Amino acid sequence: MKDSVPLSGYYxxxxxxxxxxxxxxxxxxxxGLNALLNLVDLRQLINELPPDNLEKEFDFAHISNINRGLEEIYGPRGARGLxxxxxRAIFSRGLRQ
Structure with missing residues (x-):
C-alpha cells in the first residue's frame, strides 16, 4: 500500500x-487474510504469526495499516462490518486465552 502508516515505535x-x-x-x-497482508506490506506475517507471548513487538502502525487495508478492499461500510x-472474535478469543 503506497500510503501506509510508518512504524511508530509504540507496541x-x-x-x-x-x-x-x-x-x-x-x-x-x-x-482473504493473505490478500490483506499482501496489500498492507505485512507479508512476513502470512507464514508466521507473532509469537504467543507478551513481549511488546507488534507495532501500532501494523493495526492502523490493517484497518486501512480492510477499508481499501471492502469499502467503508464493508470494512466496518468486518x-x-x-x-467480537478478538474479544471471545481474548477471554478464552
Whole structure:
C-alpha cells in the first residue's frame, strides 16, 4: 500500500497481534487474510504469526495499516462490518486465552 502508516515505535504485545490476525482469519478466511497482508506490506506475517507471548513487538502502525487495508478492499461500510465481526472474535478469543 503506497500510503501506509510508518512504524511508530509504540507496541502492542505479540499475543494481541496474534489474536487479531487469527480472528481476522476466522472472519475473512485464509485467502482473504493473505490478500490483506499482501496489500498492507505485512507479508512476513502470512507464514508466521507473532509469537504467543507478551513481549511488546507488534507495532501500532501494523493495526492502523490493517484497518486501512480492510477499508481499501471492502469499502467503508464493508470494512466496518468486518472490523466489528473481527472485534467480537478478538474479544471471545481474548477471554478464552
Amino acid at each position: 502492542y504485545p505479540n499475543k494481541m497481534g496474534r489474536i487479531l490476525l487469527m480472528s481476522l482469519e476466522e472472519v475473512m478466511g485464509r485467502n 472490523a466489528l465481526r473481527g472485534g
